[in-house]
Amino acid sequence: MIKLNQADYETMLSHARLSLPEEACGLIAGVTDGEDKIIRKVYLLTNIDHSPEHFSLDPKEQLAAIKDMRLHGLVPLGNWHSHPDTPSRPSEEDKRLAYDSRASYMILSLMNKDNPVLHSFRIIGADAEKEELTILPD
Amino acid sequence: MKITVAGTSKEVTEGLTVAQLIIDEQVETPDYVTVSVNDEFVESGAFKTTKLRDGDSVEFLYFMGGGR
Numbered sequence: 001m002i003k004l005n006q007a008d009y010e011t012m013l014s015h016a017r018l019s020l021p022e023e024a025c026g027l028i029a030g031v032t033d034g035e036d037k038i039i040r041k042v043y044l045l046t047n048i049d050h051s052p053e054h055f056s057l058d059p060k061e062q063l064a065a066i067k068d069m070r071l072h073g074l075v076p077l078g079n080w081h082s083h084p085d086t087p088s089r090p091s092e093e094d095k096r097l098a099y100d101s102r103a104s105y106m107i108l109s110l111m112n113k114d115n116p117v118l119h120s121f122r123i124i125g126a127d128a129e130k131e132e133l134t135i136l137p138d
Numbered sequence: 139m140k141i142t143v144a145g146t147s148k149e150v151t152e153g154l155t156v157a158q159l160i161i162d163e164q165v166e167t168p169d170y171v172t173v174s175v176n177d178e179f180v181e182s183g184a185f186k187t188t189k190l191r192d193g194d195s196v197e198f199l200y201f202m203g204g205g206r
Contacts, residue, residue: 023206049203056203059172059179063197070145079202086206094204099167105204 001036001132002077002104002120004028008042009135013116015044016082016108023047025055025081027065028106029074037077037104041069047081054093055081078104078120085111088119090128098123104131139192150190157185165198172199 016024025047030040043065046058057079069076078100083091088109090098098105101124109117120131139152143163150159156175160168173180174197180188190196 025202027202052206054203054205056201059174059199062199062202063174063177066197066199081204083206091204091206093206097201097204099170099200 001134002039002106003036003134003136004039004042004118005136006138008039009118011044012042012080012106012108012118016084016110016116019047019082020084020110021052022050023052023055023082023084024108025057025079027057027062027079028077028104029065029069029072030077031075032077039077040074041072042080043068052084076103078106080106080108082108082110087111088117090121090123095123095126095128106133139190141190141193142195144197154190155186156180156188156190156196159190159196160185160198163198167200170201172201173197174199 026045027043028039030038045061047055048058049056086109088107090105090107104120105123106118106120120133121128122131140147140149156173165171175194
């Protein structure tokens, strides 16, 4: 299971909406508890592709985020990005570029603007497995 | 000499290159790794010729991207 608090979800959602029509992206960090991943911080990074169809994290911001995680005793748990016009599921490109089988890949769909959908996946090769996601009230 | 790799201090041999460090650290998907030394990014074409120096701080970053 992966756990995200409501405030961090809102932060992610707000950034994704403000980034439209481009895809938004970032990193997630936190702690692990057995099989559970608990997100403590969501990082909002620049999509250097500036595209509605692709994203790449800014390496300089990625480096700064990794250092911030270390400073706060957090571990990298994965990344997140938005799909402005498509469902919350990994695309073929998402799967091809997912190099870490231990990471969580969160996808926030804004296809239905009034009903955003967030799912989290683990991606191993061509296979994507949805993780149980719980959004915790503040 | 002593360098720091991903926040951890390590003793390594003099003249160690970035390319050799990638091997020694068993970096996964080395073709898609970005390396910074003292916060400066090293071009992948220079991995074999970039020698590390005492006190250097090295970070490995993995490319993260995708598309709809």
